[in-house]
Amino acid sequence: MNILLVHAHPEPRSLNGSLKDFAVSRLKGAGHSVQVSDLYAMQWKASLDADDSTQRRPGARFDPSLDSKHAFENGCQSEDIAREQEKLLWADAVILQFPLWWYSMPAILKGWVDRVYAYGFAYGVGEHSDNRWGDRFGEGTLAGKRAMLIVTTGGWESHYGPRGINGPIDDILFPIQHGILFYPGFEVLPPFMVYRTGRTDEDRFAGICDALGQRLDTLFTAEPIPFRPQNAGDYEIPALTLRSDILPGQTGLAVHVADRGEENLPQLHAGQLAA
Incomplete structure (x- = not known):
């Protein structure tokens, strides 16, 4: 199978760098074809701007969405954007690997999403009407592919638990897993989490690699x-609200996840690695 690993950490000798190398080796050893987009090594341009089109009109007002659509539809996207889109189309699975910085992904990875997820490629796809609101959230250009996050954080696992000070890790990652990955069609696997990264010695690193290897397998x-x-029928269209007869009176991010103890809406098991 074809796998794209998008890596976002500035130091190759970091824990993230070592996990990236391990993941590539493990996947190739299993017979997969692997491409790596190492964003810092590529000196990826993070900011979406008018220069993302090769047919920029001098003095024209820049419209991020419409200019993205024009560039995608007319084959005038900058070469780096088109190349990453080709990788996404090639891949059967995509892994986003990054440290959790200020409750989100590093800016360079967010910039990869901003620029590569062009209008007509990752959004603005399909029919928009009173009966259907586009091909998204389970459908879209990347439907049929799988995706997974590999995320490291310095905090303890308990800090990201159901009553932890940082908030549940599934809530923190919801905008990425549901909004960035599920939106254009990916099937999203539970994330692989590594907590208390500052306490990683050789023995613990070996355990992390063992657990990660099992997830990759x-x-x-x-x-x-x-x-x-x-x-699929769970949402009222075009309001895009969950039907009133599904989990009546309950709100929050967890209502958008089905078949996992809907009565009390417990937190998802995130395949977490205990510190």
Whole structure:
């Protein structure tokens, strides 16, 4: 199978750099074809701007969405954007690997999403009407592919638990897993988390690699997070609100995940690695 690993850490000798090298080796050893987009090594341009089109009109007002659509539809995207889109189309699975910085992904990775997820490629796809609101949230250009996060953080696992000070890790990662990955069609696997990174010695690193290796071995067989597809009947269209008879009176991010103890809406098991 074809796997794209998008890596976002500035230091090759970091824990993230070592995990990236391990993941590539493990995947190739299993017979997969692997491409790596090492964003810092590539000196990836993070900012979306008018220069992302090779047919920029001098003095014209820049419209991020419409200019992105024009560039995508007319083959005048900058070469780096088109190249990453080709990798996404080539891949059967995509892994985003990054440290959790200020409750989100590093800016360079967010910039990769901003620029590569062009209008007409990752969004603005499909029919928009009173009966259907585009091909997204379970459908879209990247449907049929799998995706997984590998995330490191210095905090303890308890800090990201159901009552932890940082908030539940599944809530923190929801905008990435549901909004960036599920939106254009990916089946999203539970994330692989590494906590208390500052306490990683050789023995603990070996344990982390063992656990990560097991997750990578099941990349194409593990059950994905059961996010609710937008167009399968759970949502009222065009309001895009969950039907009133589903989990009546309950709100929050967890209502958009089906079949996991809906009565009390417990936190998802995130395949977490204990510190």
